[in-house]
Amino acid sequence: MDVAKSLFGARDHEGYAGKEEHMKKVESANSEDDGELVELAEGLHISESEIRPTAGGPFSALTPSMWPQDILAKLGQPEKDEPPNHQPDYRFDEFGFRVEEEDGPEPSSNRLLSIPFMEDPAQRLQWVAHLEFSHNKEAPELTWDSVEVVLPRTEKLRAMVRQGIPHSLRPQMWMRLSGALQKKLKSETTYQDILKASSNDALM
Numbered sequence: 001m002d003v004a005k006s007l008f009g010a011r012d013h014e015g016y017a018g019k020e021e022h023m024k025k026v027e028s029a030n031s032e033d034d035g036e037l038v039e040l041a042e043g044l045h046i047s048e049s050e051i052r053p054t055a056g057g058p059f060s061a062l063t064p065s066m067w068p069q070d071i072l073a074k075l076g077q078p079e080k081d082e083p084p085n086h087q088p089d090y091r092f093d094e095f096g097f098r099v100e101e102e103d104g105p106e107p108s109s110n111r112l113l114s115i116p117f118m119e120d121p122a123q124r125l126q127w128v129a130h131l132e133f134s135h136n137k138e139a140p141e142l143t144w145d146s147v148e149v150v151l152p153r154t155e156k157l158r159a160m161v162r163q164g165i166p167h168s169l170r171p172q173m174w175m176r177l178s179g180a181l182q183k184k185l186k187s188e189t190t191y192q193d194i195l196k197a198s199s200n201d202a203l204m
Helices: 002-008 019-030 069-076 121-135 155-163 167-177 180-186 191-199
Strands: 044-046 051-053 090-092 098-100
Touching: 051 069, 121 155, 121 167, 167 180
Parallel strands: none
Antiparallel strands: 044 051, 090 098
């Protein structure tokens, strides 16, 4: 046990324990009052204590505790030797992945890398219609509570998954497709129980 304590030391429980602190961060990130923010560069804002991405900008899909402050600061400060209209060879998407920018069309290039992420409204509508007509239990309107916990495996569903699940539906769909939601509902231990146990562990 002493070896574990020496290796791990005092662990930072940010994001796992201290719900009040986390909720304060979320509220400040989502607050409508952005008067104290200064725009650094496109997609970045700076507040009193941290640089934060704007919606749709680099790293914007990450939780506040995961924002890489060093990279965001570097993105916000242009290099002194660069010309004013310089375009970098890469950018970061909203999930924090580095995406290489392409100079021009090349026969062997992967065009998907240079296309910014956009959700297709027609594809989302197709998914919603499929869920409404296939899995709705005669409810007046479609809610996630009315969609079955485990989706029946049909050829139509397989084909739709192969074409891609719209970004806004992925969290709920993958919970159902993977069986994780069923496992979660059957489990006697909740995530809150795990958080309580981790905040009381002996390694603190």
